[in-house]
Amino acid sequence: MFRTAELGRKVSKEEFERQKEPLRIELLELQQRLRELDMPVILVFAGVEGAGKSESMNLLNAWLDPRWIVTRAYGAPSDEERERPEYWRFWRDLPPKGRIGQFLSSWYSRPFMDYATGTIDEGAFDDQLNQVIAFEKTLADDGALIIKFWMHLSKTAQKARLKALEKNPLESWRVTKRDWRHWEMYGSFMRAAEHLIARTSTGEARWVIVEGEDHRYRSLTVLCTLRDALRHHIERDAQRRAVTAAIAPDRAPVAADVVPAPVVTGLPTVLDTLDMTQSLPKAVYRKTLSTEQGRLAVLHRQAQTKGISTVLVFEGWDAAGKGGSVRRLTHALDARQVQVIPVAAPTDEERAQHYLWRFWRQLGRAGRVTVFDRSWYGRVLVERVERFAEEDEWRRAYAEIRSFEEQLARHGIVLCKFWLHITKDEQLSRFQAREDSPFKSWKLTDEDWRNRERWEDYTHAVNEMVERTSTHDTPWTLVEANDKRFARVKVVKTVADRLEQRLGETP
Amino acid sequence: MFRTAELGRKVSKEEFERQKEPLRIELLELQQRLRELDMPVILVFAGVEGAGKSESMNLLNAWLDPRWIVTRAYGAPSDEERERPEYWRFWRDLPPKGRIGQFLSSWYSRPFMDYATGTIDEGAFDDQLNQVIAFEKTLADDGALIIKFWMHLSKTAQKARLKALEKNPLESWRVTKRDWRHWEMYGSFMRAAEHLIARTSTGEARWVIVEGEDHRYRSLTVLCTLRDALRHHIERDAQRRAVTAAIAPDRAPVAADVVPAPVVTGLPTVLDTLDMTQSLPKAVYRKTLSTEQGRLAVLHRQAQTKGISTVLVFEGWDAAGKGGSVRRLTHALDARQVQVIPVAAPTDEERAQHYLWRFWRQLGRAGRVTVFDRSWYGRVLVERVERFAEEDEWRRAYAEIRSFEEQLARHGIVLCKFWLHITKDEQLSRFQAREDSPFKSWKLTDEDWRNRERWEDYTHAVNEMVERTSTHDTPWTLVEANDKRFARVKVVKTVADRLEQRLGETP
Structure with a gap:
């Protein structure tokens, strides 16, 4: 040569x-x-x-x-x-x-x-x-x-x-x-x-x-x-x-009515397999949540000592209760060890880089917990459905994401990914409740209503996302969130379980 | 208590x-x-x-x-x-x-x-x-x-x-x-x-x-x-x-004709004390530059071994030759150890912070050379003259800058600050030469011509800047730059001298 x-x-x-x-x-x-x-x-x-x-x-x-x-x-x-x-x-x-x-x-x-x-x-x-x-x-x-x-x-x-x-x-x-x-x-x-x-x-x-x-x-x-x-x-x-x-002289997002429907609609998706009736009575919730939070606190303390980092991803429908679940989680953790990253529009420094760059830069030091409130999955969800990304961009994103997450897993990071699922009816009643509440009305935007109109497209995108990015080391946890109490406990317990498992593998 | x-x-x-x-x-x-x-x-x-x-x-x-x-x-x-x-x-x-x-x-x-x-x-x-x-x-x-x-x-x-x-x-x-x-x-x-x-x-x-x-x-x-x-x-x-x-309903920069003249004009400034006729014949220049570059290379190698960092600031009139001087400097240095930071408009992440934040974030690791092509002095130069900063903002900047630079000096960083000075006539002929050159015309913008109209205001601002921020540990070096050769040698030699002095103080 x-x-x-x-x-x-x-x-x-x-x-x-x-x-x-x-x-x-x-x-x-x-x-x-x-x-x-x-x-x-x-x-x-x-x-x-x-x-x-x-x-x-x-x-x-x-x-x-x-x-x-x-x-x-x-x-x-x-x-x-x-x-x-x-x-x-x-x-x-x-x-x-x-x-x-x-x-x-x-x-x-x-x-x-x-x-x-x-x-x-x-x-x-x-x-x-x-x-x-x-x-x-x-x-x-x-x-x-x-x-x-x-x-x-x-x-x-x-x-x-x-x-x-x-x-x-x-x-x-x-x-x-x-x-x-x-x-x-x-x-x-x-x-x-x-x-x-x-x-x-x-x-x-x-x-x-x-x-x-x-x-x-x-x-x-x-x-x-x-x-x-x-x-x-x-x-x-x-x-x-x-x-x-x-x-395509106009690269602006295409209006809702001209977005083509997914190739096959009406077929059951992974979201249809969830039992959305699951719920927890208030008393059971209080007791279980506090038990699981206590467990999580102890386990994270151990993980921190061993330098094991945790990365949590929260995705889900608007009003599915991501914020509430995140708060129940962070409540159990030492605030000095946690960073919640709200993912909104990228800054101009981020736009000048590959889309994964802004997530890489947020990875925390050893032993820390980094919570992404929305995440790199935006590319195969909102950017796909709203056509902010080209088809080849979001299609290749699955492999890019798998490679990124494999690197996290190989480094020993505990990665939990949550999709908080609610039914379309439940979302409607939550939107209406937000409209009526003086404290929560700022949480509801026109965009939320627009996203709701694309329910089918999102469902299809979520199904494909889970299909392509749920692996043994980096599984998706689908959370039945029509009952907030059930969802919160499931989230906290899942993180505790995963930490426990990981600690069991570490001498 | x-x-x-x-x-x-x-x-x-x-x-x-x-x-x-x-x-x-x-x-x-x-x-x-x-x-x-x-x-x-x-x-x-x-x-x-x-x-x-x-x-x-x-x-x-x-x-x-x-x-x-x-x-x-x-x-x-x-x-x-x-x-x-x-x-x-x-x-x-x-x-x-x-x-x-x-x-x-x-x-x-x-x-x-x-x-x-x-x-x-x-x-x-x-x-x-x-x-x-x-x-x-x-x-x-x-x-x-x-x-x-x-x-x-x-x-x-x-x-x-x-x-x-x-x-x-x-x-x-x-x-x-x-x-x-x-x-x-x-x-x-x-x-x-x-x-x-x-x-x-x-x-x-x-x-x-x-x-x-x-x-x-x-x-x-x-x-x-x-x-x-x-x-x-x-x-x-x-x-x-x-x-x-x-x-002030309109906070946009005020047009040139309504900017008030400096309080006192026509008085000699620190720039008037420079002997602008200094120059170097080509042969002397080549020999001296290469000697000084060699000296600098050896001295920086020693500084790097000892973990002594260098921060260089370049300010000066448009077309004063900052870029050329910077290149003669970096030429003598190991590219892996140097970072040139061009200072232009702040990014949105930078705008969301104190104006000094974007300079703090650029400080390099031990032993490195960080070159700022324009710098934190923008606040008391362009931002002052163009009224991008309020008067109280640029007035308090002198103290903020002194405190920042004191911290650099206390950490053992070698800080050299250069003002590259040319006369107004010399600038005009350089602008005209740029207009005529196919390779350099992109370097000349309308802004350059606008800045030139405020020559007096800038002179006044430079004088005050030197007065307030040239201290024993962090002196300004005023460079007579009508002759590019003279300027380049002075810059390289100054950095070498300062490094030599600093190394002499370090066991």
């Missing part, structure tokens, strides 16, 4: 100087055009030590406008990073739309080192590379341009390069014993690299292998690749816009 | 139940009204261990809508927090406008413990309390409602409370040896508390001493205080708006 990167290709000083100025001007122009577009650029630099990874990043910073470039390298995670799933640190560093992010020792670093040094076997390596592929696909599907540079040196060239660095008093600090140890393992590193590049070169995010020996050749290769990709991506974006404008 | 909080006041269960419902409803209503207003609420809970601090926070979370409450408690700082000035962790947790933040073991905790346990003397304690006062004043001036609850117990009552907790199997974990050690030091703790409360009870942020023995009395006191303060604050805000609307 690397033979073509050991040809000893060089660029003369004159040739480099000749190409430099027009290339730089075009890159600056492209960067400027990029700023107005709805997509970020993600550059990954990886490869052999000494092959010019950080030099290339420096060059980019020097030639382009560094104000619109985010540069990140990763060492050992900080304690705040260790307390979240591994990819949290990458998500929080992603460049917003219109900017370039360049990453060194990125999401490839740990799997690569683990495999090259024999810490993990090929199966585990592949498993981790699949995560990488899913991550990059998620970003590329959202419009990101991803280019990955593998900077290569032959074993002899690497030796010469390390020696040269050691001789230079200004650079000698860059060469460590670890570099020489790795040099001796050159063979295993290259085998790991071949496997990695073959597996993760995808249509969305390709690897470019760069011969790293001559710094002028290497620089031109990186910069010309970037220029061509930017040019192509920007043009494609313009075409895409033109097509969209021609097909 | 605490005698009035040892009266054994109690509230009966019946009385509590009678008051509970209407109080809760009013609090929920006030919280709802608060959400539409332009101010956050900050509650601090401090006091004797066992007097009900965290119970009060839990109660607030249970009675109010927890979605609009941020609850924070502070233990040992995380490594990411330790690498920034002490208050970074508080700034990043501040509630946005319209929300309530409740804080335990807040900015009072460390100074209080240090003084009570004899680690610092009264002088140092006062010094830290002055920081607290400045911090709270900054927030209050921006509209925040701040209430601080000191929860009190007599020595006997505290003993009884700790004993009772120890007996309860569900609560016994809460009592540690440390609590008993502190109980034995009750006297010193109370003396420290009296001093703290006396010093930091200000008009903007008062302390409310709460007798903590009876939980119903304590809860009602906290909640009624909050209710009254919210009511009062919301009413005052409405009045303020009414007055503003009457006086």
Whole structure:
């Protein structure tokens, strides 16, 4: 795989100087055009030590406008990073739309080192590379341009390069014993690299292998690749816009009456299987709720000590009692350990990122409880039904959500997802009661009435959501909520049960 | 001071139940009204261990809508927090406008413990309390409602409370040896508390001493205080708006021709003292720049190893060459260690906070270089001249900025502030050159021409800015930038000199 990167290709000083100025001007122009577009650029630099990874990043910073470039390298995670799933640190560093992010020792670093040094076997390596592929696909599907540079040196060239660095008093600090140890393992590193590049070169995010020996050749290769990709991506974006404008000039949400009905209506959904008559008498409710709250308090205290985090998702019909259930839950918990996140319209910083970004950023530190009052499922519920998201956007969201939640589960986070269900009649009487109450009337908006008109569409969306995202590790709990007391107890008890189970698995 | 909080006041269960419902409803209503207003609420809970601090926070979370409450408690700082000035962790947790933040073991905790346990003397304690006062004043001036609850117990009552907790199997974990050690030091703790409360009870942020023995009395006191303060604050805000609307119905920026001239014009300013003829021949420039860049590279490498961070501020006339200077600087630095922050219009998340918040959040980790291309000085420059900020807002900004920069300096951060100065004629010829260049024309906007018309006002504002914010530890460097080469070398050399000086002070 690397033979073509050991040809000893060089660029003369004159040739480099000749190409430099027009290339730089075009890159600056492209960067400027990029700023107005709805997509970020993600550059990954990886490869052999000494092959010019950080030099290339420096060059980019020097030639382009560094104000619109985010540069990140990763060492050992900080304690705040260790307390979240591994990819949290990458998500929080992603460049917003219109900017370039360049990453060194990125999401490839740990799997690569683990495999090259024999810490993990090929199966585990592949498993981790699949995560990488899913991550990059998620970003590329959202419009990101991803280019990955593998900077290569032959074993002899690497030796010469390390020696040269050691001789230079200004650079000698860059060469460590670890570099020489790795040099001796050159063979295993290259085998790991071949496997990695073959597996993760995808249509969305390709690897470019760069011969790293001559710094002028290497620089031109990186910069010309970037220029061509930017040019192509920007043009494609313009075409895409033109097509969209021609097909659907008005991207505003379509009015209720023209939303097509779900393909098949009237068939029973998962919501029809619920026994909506379940209820609890007041006395039983009081006693059970307080017992379960007590249980939850003790269990969460234990989870906190062990650093086990909890993420709770509340979805449900308007007026189904989400707020009330959340309050009964938080009542049992230490306020310092809980954060309730109300999910409404995204802020402009959030809009400049992938839609999952705003949920990643809210994940709490070890041992905390994070409650999402509405969640990432908005994409396959309200955004789908109201057509705020394109069909391909919400369709691929199921896989994106599964991947996100798998990462939470793998990190040991307890994830409970609640759909609070009420019947259409029950909703009507609650709406009417809200209208009449001086304290609750602010809770009822025109939007609530509008959503109600799409009951069928929502039912269909909920059914598909449960079908596609209820897994063994991250199940949905459907809560029969016509009786508020029954619902609240079920919610608190479910969280306590899940915590108990999780604590049972942890020594 | 605490005698009035040892009266054994109690509230009966019946009385509590009678008051509970209407109080809760009013609090929920006030919280709802608060959400539409332009101010956050900050509650601090401090006091004797066992007097009900965290119970009060839990109660607030249970009675109010927890979605609009941020609850924070502070233990040992995380490594990411330790690498920034002490208050970074508080700034990043501040509630946005319209929300309530409740804080335990807040900015009072460390100074209080240090003084009570004899680690610092009264002088140092006062010094830290002055920081607290400045911090709270900054927030209050921006509209925040701040209430601080000191929860009190007599020595006997505290003993009884700790004993009772120890007996309860569900609560016994809460009592540690440390609590008993502190109980034995009750006297010193109370003396420290009296001093703290006396010093930091200000008009903007008062302390409310709460007798903590009876939980119903304590809860009602906290909640009624909050209710009254919210009511009062919301009413005052409405009045303020009414007055503003009457006086200045149109708060949009005033057109250029009606901006009053500075009080005294034509007098020489600090900018007039610069020798604008200074320049460097090309050959000297190339050699000197590369020498200084090399020096800077080595010095920054040392600073990075020692964890010394650098913050650079670039202000200056449009077209003065900020971008070019920044690029010559970053060229000498490892791209992974530098972040350039372009300061433009704030995002909506930033607008929901104090104007300094968006700069606090950008401070980098230990050893990094953070470059602000325009900065917090916008408030006393463009916002002042264009009247985006009210006069009292920009006037108090000088003190706020000094306090912010003092905190950077105290943390050991190297702060360099550059004003890039060009003459009015030089600016004109650069504008014209930009108009003619196909690569640079995007850099020139109508705003640039408008700003140019206010040259006098800006000069006056710059003079006052330098006068008020150039201190020994955080000096302004005025850069004679009519000759770009001279300016770039001066910038790079200044940063290198400051780093060298700082490294000389660090063993």
